[in-house]
Amino acid sequence: MKILVAVKRVVDYAVKVRVRPDRTGVETANIKMSMNPFCEIAVEEALRLREAGAAAEVVAATVGPAQSADTLRTALAMGADRAVHVLHDPDPARPFLPLAVAKILRAVALQEKPSLVILGKQAIDDDCNQTGQMLAGLLQWPQGTFASKVILDTEKQKATVEQEVDGGIETICLDLPAVITTDLRLNQPRYATLPNIMKAKSKVIKKIAPEDLGVDIRSDMEVIEVNEPPKRKAGVILSSVDELLDKLKNEARVL
Amino acid sequence: MARREAARLLHRLGPLAVESPTRGMPHSQHESTNRIVNSCRRFHWIPSLQRPLCGPTTSGGIYEGQSSANKACEVQKRTFGSAATHIQRNPAYSELNSDDVSYFKSVLGENGVVQDEDRVMSCKCRLDGRLAVVPQGGNTGLVGGSVPVYDEVIVGLAGMDKIISFDNVNGILTSEAGCVLENLSKLVENEGFIMPLDLGAKGSCHIGGNISTNAGGLRFIRYGSLHGSVLGLEVVLADGTILDMLTTLRKDNTGYDLKHLFIGSEGSLGVVTKISVLTPAKLPSTNVAFLSCNDYKSCQKLLLAARRSLGEILSAFEFMDHHCIDLAMRHVEGVHNPLPASPYKFYVLIETTGSDESYDKTKLEAFLLRSMEDGLVADGVIAQDISQATNFWQIREGISEASVKVGAVYKYDLSIPVEKLYDIVEEMRCRLGDSAEVLGYGHLGDGNLHLNIVSSKYDDNTLGRIEPFVYEWTSAQRGSISAEHGLGLMKAEKIHYSKSPEAVQLMASIKKLLDPNSILNPYKVLPQSVL
Numbered sequence: 001m002k003i004l005v006a007v008k009r010v011v012d013y014a015v016k017v018r019v020r021p022d023r024t025g026v027e028t029a030n031i032k033m034s035m036n037p038f039c040e041i042a043v044e045e046a047l048r049l050r051e052a053g054a055a056a057e058v059v060a061a062t063v064g065p066a067q068s069a070d071t072l073r074t075a076l077a078m079g080a081d082r083a084v085h086v087l088h089d090p091d092p093a094r095p096f097l098p099l100a101v102a103k104i105l106r107a108v109a110l111q112e113k114p115s116l117v118i119l120g121k122q123a124i125d126d127d128c129n130q131t132g133q134m135l136a137g138l139l140q141w142p143q144g145t146f147a148s149k150v151i152l153d154t155e156k157q158k159a160t161v162e163q164e165v166d167g168g169i170e171t172i173c174l175d176l177p178a179v180i181t182t183d184l185r186l187n188q189p190r191y192a193t194l195p196n197i198m199k200a201k202s203k204v205i206k207k208i209a210p211e212d213l214g215v216d217i218r219s220d221m222e223v224i225e226v227n228e229p230p231k232r233k234a235g236v237i238l239s240s241v242d243e244l245l246d247k248l249k250n251e252a253r254v255l
Numbered sequence: 256m257a258r259r260e261a262a263r264l265l266h267r268l269g270p271l272a273v274e275s276p277t278r279g280m281p282h283s284q285h286e287s288t289n290r291i292v293n294s295c296r297r298f299h300w301i302p303s304l305q306r307p308l309c310g311p312t313t314s315g316g317i318y319e320g321q322s323s324a325n326k327a328c329e330v331q332k333r334t335f336g337s338a339a340t341h342i343q344r345n346p347a348y349s350e351l352n353s354d355d356v357s358y359f360k361s362v363l364g365e366n367g368v369v370q371d372e373d374r375v376m377s378c379k380c381r382l383d384g385r386l387a388v389v390p391q392g393g394n395t396g397l398v399g400g401s402v403p404v405y406d407e408v409i410v411g412l413a414g415m416d417k418i419i420s421f422d423n424v425n426g427i428l429t430s431e432a433g434c435v436l437e438n439l440s441k442l443v444e445n446e447g448f449i450m451p452l453d454l455g456a457k458g459s460c461h462i463g464g465n466i467s468t469n470a471g472g473l474r475f476i477r478y479g480s481l482h483g484s485v486l487g488l489e490v491v492l493a494d495g496t497i498l499d500m501l502t503t504l505r506k507d508n509t510g511y512d513l514k515h516l517f518i519g520s521e522g523s524l525g526v527v528t529k530i531s532v533l534t535p536a537k538l539p540s541t542n543v544a545f546l547s548c549n550d551y552k553s554c555q556k557l558l559l560a561a562r563r564s565l566g567e568i569l570s571a572f573e574f575m576d577h578h579c580i581d582l583a584m585r586h587v588e589g590v591h592n593p594l595p596a597s598p599y600k601f602y603v604l605i606e607t608t609g610s611d612e613s614y615d616k617t618k619l620e621a622f623l624l625r626s627m628e629d630g631l632v633a634d635g636v637i638a639q640d641i642s643q644a645t646n647f648w649q650i651r652e653g654i655s656e657a658s659v660k661v662g663a664v665y666k667y668d669l670s671i672p673v674e675k676l677y678d679i680v681e682e683m684r685c686r687l688g689d690s691a692e693v694l695g696y697g698h699l700g701d702g703n704l705h706l707n708i709v710s711s712k713y714d715d716n717t718l719g720r721i722e723p724f725v726y727e728w729t730s731a732q733r734g735s736i737s738a739e740h741g742l743g744l745m746k747a748e749k750i751h752y753s754k755s756p757e758a759v760q761l762m763a764s765i766k767k768l769l770d771p772n773s774i775l776n777p778y779k780v781l782p783q784s785v786l
Contacts, residue, residue, distance in 0.1 A: 014641035030539045032612070034640030070613070074639045191593045191636035191643060194546075194627050197620060 001055045001154060003046045004114035005080065006105055007039035007062050009071040010125040019228050025092040026125070026226065035071045038120025040078075040189040041182040045150060046118050047079045048187065054152040057081045059112055063096075063104050065089045069205060076200035077192035083205040084108055086213070093223055095126075100217040102134035107213035109139060114177065116159065121146055121181040132181035142174040146183040152176075344405040345777060348387045355386065387777045390522040392464025393435065395456035397666060398743025400468065400521045404778045410526060412463055419529065421446060427486060427503045429531040432463025448534040449474075451484040455652045463527040469519030471739035473652075476700035477570040477608070478535055481518055488514045489529035493770035503531050516765065521741050522776040524769045540612040541570075542619050543644040546626075546635035547599035551677040554601050557631045558673070558699055561605060564622040568615055571606035572700035576680070579654045579696045582709075586660045587653035590646055593636045603632075603699070604651050606644075654696055655707070661692075662711040665718065667725055669704045670735035676704050679728055683708065686720050703738040726752045741780075748782045759785055 011017055012032040020027050035043075046058045060075035061084040062068045072083040086104050090096050109117055117139075122129035136143035144150070144161030148169065151160040157176040162169050164183050174180075192200075210217050238244050249255045387407040394401050403409060415433035422428075426448040430439060437457040440450045452465060454472035464470075466488070469481050478484065487502040500514050517525050548554050554574050561569055577600055584592055594602070609615040619637065626632040638644035658664045671679065680695035683706065687693060691710035697703045706725065710717060726736050730752040737746050737753070750759055763785035766773070773786060 012641045014645065032539070032541075032641060037640075037642075040639075077639075188591065191545075192639055193594075194623055194632070194635045194637070197637065198624050198627075 001116070002057045002059060002112065002114040003049060003055045004105075004109055004112055004117045005039070005042050005046045005058060005060050005075065006101075006117065006119045006131070007043065007060055007071055007075055008036045008120070008123045009033050009062065009064050009068045010036045010123055013037055013124055019226055023225050023227060025223065033067070033070075035074050036120050036123045036125075037189075038122060038124075038182055038184070039071075040120075041184070041186050042118040042120050043075050043078050043080060044187045044189040045147075045180075045182060046116075047190070049116075049150070049152055050079075052152075054154050055116070059084060059114065061105065061108050062086070063088050063101055063210075072205055073200055074192060076203045076205075077197045078190055079196060080203075082203055084112070085205050085207045087207055087209055088217070094219040095221055095223055096217070097219060097221060098126075098128045098130035099134055100215075100219065101131050102138055103215045103217065104210055104213060105131070105135050106138045107215050108208075109135075111213075115157070116152070116176060117141075117179045119179070119181050121183050132179055136179040139177075139179070141178050143179045143181070144172055144174050145181045147180050148183050148185045150180060150186070345387075345773075347385060348407075348774070348777070349385045385772050385774060387774045388526075389776050390463075390467070390526040392433065392461030392467070393456065393459040395460045396464070396468065396743060397668070397740045398737070398745040400741055400743030400776070400779055401464065402744070404744060407777065412461060412526075412528070415463075415528060418442060422503065423447070425503075425505075426534040426536060427531060428534050429487075429501065429503060429529070430462065431529055432461060432466075432527045434462050436460050436462055436465060443534045444537055447537050449537045451478040451532065451535055452481065455655060462530055462532070466518055466530055466532075467520060467522050467527050468741045469739070471698070471701065471703065473571050473573070473698070475698060475739075476572055481532075482515055484533050485514060485518055485530065486533055487531040488517055488527055490514075490517050490525035490527050492525045493772065493775050497528075498525065501529050501531055505533070516769075519741070521743060521780050523766060523780045524775065526775070538608045538610050540607075540609050540615045541644065542607045542615055543638045543647050544605045544619060544623060544635055545593045545638075545647045545650075546603045546605065546623070546632045547594050548601040548603060548631065549633050550600060553631045553633075554603055554699060555673055557603060557626060560626060560629075560631065561622065564625070565605070565607055565618065568607040568609040568618065569605070569700075570608040571604065573604040573651050573697070574699040575602050575604075575651065575654060575696035576600060576677075576694065577602070578692060579694045580650065582657045582661070582692075582694065583650045583653050586657035587649060590649045590653065593643075593647060593650075594634055596634075599633050604647055651696070654694065655705070658694060658707045658709045661709040663709065663713040665691075665708040665721055667704075667706040667708075667721075667736075668738050668740040669706060669725075669729050670702055670738035671704055671729060671732050672734065673699065673702050675732055676702065679704065679725065680706060682728065683721065683725065686724065687717065690714075691717055701738075723749075729753075744779050747779055750780075750782060 010033065011026065011028060012034040015032055018027045019025075043058075043060065046055070049055045050058050058080045059082055060072055060080040062072055063086040064071075065088065069085055072085055076083055086108065088096065105117070117135065119132040119135070121132065123131075132145055133143060144159060144163060146164045147161045148164045149162035152158075153160070159174045159176060159178055159180065160171065161174060161180060162171050164185070236247075238247065245255070389401065389403045389407045389409050391401045391409045391411045392413075396402075412431075412433035415431035416435070416438075417431045418434060418439070419429040419431065421443065423446045426443070428439065428443055435458070436450065436452075436454075439462055440453070440457065443450060451474060452470055452472040453474045454460065454465075454470060460470075466481055466485055471480070486504065487500050489501045490498045492498055498513070517527060546557070548557065558572055561572060577598070580592065580602055583590060605619075607615050607619050616637075623632060623635060623637070627635070638647060658666075669679065676699070677695060680693055683693045687708065691708045694707040694709065695704060696707075697705040708717070708721060726749055729736050735753045736749055742750060754762075759781065763781055766781060766786065
């Protein structure tokens with residue numbers, strides 16, 4: 001059984017993000033980029049399923065520019081068997097939206113024929129939380145989103161997924177092939193160890209262009225302007241109740 | 256305005272400082288030499304001892320006399336642990352009285368003089384006054400250098416926290432001494448630079464204190480000592496003279512370079528009030544690797560190989576033994592072991608900082624893979640994102656905090672030739688056996704070992720087996736008994752282990768020249784016998 005994991009290269013979670021001076025987007029030059037944290041969790045889950053014997057091969061896939069290969073190498077260094085890189089150079093004015101990603105991943109899935117596609121629930125740069133759901137819709141496969149636990153039954157070809165929903169935990173049962181998106185509490189991703197980094201050097205990354213997949217990814221949206229939210233004013237420490245009353249009356253005008 | 260005030264304060268001062276317990280409290284959180292159990296008791300002692308001295312509310316503030324002096328010595332001995340000699344309060348210092356306090360209040364304002372904290376401001380000259388003073392910054396020192404021994408006045412510089420200027424072309428920062436290091440770091444990072452030093456206590460320590468103690472830290476291997484990074488200082492001398500050496504020039508060979516006297520003098524020659532420091536450019540790409548080695552020899556060879564292969568991008572090389580890792584896993588919150596499967600003896604953290612992400616990563620990977628093939632490294636991981644890198648650093652930076660949580664910790668900071676560095680750890684293990692756990696970790700790249708001995712409670716017996724053996728051993732290797740922590744109160748009488756008598760004599764002469772009444776930070780840094 002094969003598992004396809006989709007990963008995304010994003011601005012590192014710990015970086016303080018800034019808007020470019022020309023307001024066309026977020027500053028990404030000279031900024032640390034890493035694999036999306038939820039995608040790391042997805043890769044980890046796929047690897048654990050393979051180690052438990054439920055799967056034979058883990059294939060990592062990404063859509064992005066040449067530098068996205070680094071993210072694939074991270075996935076390979078964690079333990080994925082091989083990778084697929086769909087090359088696409090982003091245009092800041094025409095954003096690359098989840099629907100386009102989903103269409104590409106659908107084409108890749110139809111080629112690779114996995115039993116399970118695992119994605120992160122959302123990317124930390126756009127927070128869309130759409131790709132997994134759209135992919136399931138396009139493939140007409142069942143979906144288990146916000147997964148906090150995944151149990152595979154290869155005999156019956158079913159997956160039991162515990163989903164984190166607003167009201168608590170919802171447990172659903174899916175027929176394979178299915179799409180699963182991962183939430184934070186699913187697992188703790190492993191580190192890339194040196195022996196695995198060494199092995200990863202000989203693993204294959206297949207490069208494809210979106211046209212080869214027969215997918216049209218023209219974007220219907222255009223970014224006009226990107227701005228920072230207005231700055232919060234600092235709090236003031238007052239020295240007496242009288243001062244507080246004075247400020248409430250004269251500045252805040254609530255008394 | 257502020258410095259004139261500082262100057263006048265010093266004129267006026269004599270033995271004053273009365274420290275309320277809260278001020279001392281952070282001490283125990285930041286790697287203090289105090290045993291946890293006794294440190295609590297200590298801070299109950301001091302107020303009862305000293306509160307009557309200060310403030311208009313008391314009956315004129317007369318020193319309580321010999322009995323409290325004895326108690327103070329006892330307390331002081333237990334807290335500063337080492338076989339500290341019994342230091343008597345020097346009767347030559349005058350005592351604080353209500354006139355002094357009201358004078359301070361007239362200068363600093365009602366808010367400026369508190370039993371807790373004085374702000375360094377003006378004070379009229381009172382030439383016959385001999386009130387002793389302790390300059391205090393963030394109070395994160397580890398040798399008792401910033402804490403009064405008897406009733407010295409604490410000159411707290413937290414109020415002097417203005418940033419004067421930042422030259423963002425050359426990266427030269429000028430600020431007052433009371434700025435917290437972390438705040439300065441954030442400020443210069445916004446401009447694309449970094450502070451040349453970084454330590455675990457960065458959230459509380461002041462730059463003035465860092466400079467007065469010539470702090471080392473995690474970036475020492477790359478950016479060197481503060482003697483190299485500090486461009487200028489403004490210092491207030493004991494007689495109130497304001498010594499303005501606050502230049503921002505990189506090169507200035509005109510006369511003797513006096514600022515070096517004050518860097519590392521631990522507040523005993525003058526109070527640092529303003530600083531100007533050179534900040535290196537912030538390089539975008541940082542990579543951190545966490546490795547395990549089978550033995551100490553491999554760690555040494557790895558250091559040599561790292562210097563050759565990583566060269567200019569190497570920015571940190573820290574080592575720790577497995578006892579440290581176990582301790583960190585047990586007591587530090589939120590960390591997980593990057594190498595759980597391997598029960599190795601030694602762990603090394605390597606950080607590289609450079610300008611090109613992929614180039615650096617390739618270089619680091621190639622170096623590590625080669626080291627693995629050569630058998631220097633048994634296993635290791637490379638951080639794939641900033642959170643993983645932060646986790647590695649939390650382990651290393653958390654060891655010190657974790658050791659305090661066990662109970663009693665005896666801390667030693669030694670500079671030893673790299674080949675012999677770990678030998679002292681093993682010797683201490685032999686000497687102490689099961690009574691205590693010995694941890695060895697530190698800045699291997701600088702030849703600096705932090706030897707921590709932890710046990711459940713403070714015990715004179717254990718202390719007796721550690722000291723003076725550890726000092727004698729270090730002295731025999733021609734090492735330093737205090738690599739970066741300084742002498743303070745704890746090691747003042749031990750300077751002879753690392754410095755010749757002639758050198759100490761000359762230090763005493765300089766001290767007498769700059770501070771004839773010996774009011775700046777008394778009982779610290781130099782032994783009483785030479786002063």
